[in-house]
Amino acid sequence: MAALAQPALRLQPKHTNRPYGGGWWPSRADLATQLGDLVGRWPEDRPSIVSYAFLHDDWDQSEAAVPARHLTRTLILILSDRSSCRLLMIPGHARSDVAEQLLSEASDPHSTWRRMDFASTERPGVAQ
Template structure:
């Protein structure tokens, strides 16, 4: 007996977006560098923290000229984790099923999309509640030819100053971090 490479195994939870596919009323908010060479290849600004719906939308609307998504690794803190619901190991979309998994270290703020060609695309996940101007700035920077910043740096999460021992550095009046 042969099985399709995308057939779910009995042990792997499979989830589908509502109605079996993502319904995008608006274009996918995605930027991908033409010639990536930094720590990230672009950025994705999902509309919600619902992993299944957003991954299905990403799969269905990922630019065909870039490739077809086969697998997706995600950072757990970027997504809601409903109680009692197992994190899906596969998500069904109109274009097919994509395997999903999470990073061992959770604070990356990335999705890594493995394409059918074998190429990996590292995308900063811009939080859905981010203002349009901030999100567009992150997306432009992440997909830009001169980007050498990490996801955390692009999102402004590496801003606290620490001394060599890992303690918060304070200015002379104790009011905050030193620049």
């Protein structure tokens, strides 16, 4: 399998937001550039993005133990049909194998992962 390239956007076929509607692995830290690229990559057959919000970084106190550089974020997109799509946002510096695993689970409507399974790019037993 070829290495995953940045930036990467992967969505569920029919988003369920369970636990995410997909994942986004941007290549830059600049939020304005990231969001412009995301809008440009958004599939034409989906309702367009009209607004966005991030979940507050400390909304779940159990994430306090995750080092900031490994912390993922949740981006909530408000779409033109008034629905929403929760995207897992993976830090740009994450390793490609970890990003692939997170993107695969975030875009799988049958994922059995819980929110905390997505909270960090650190993986038990994997050297960072």
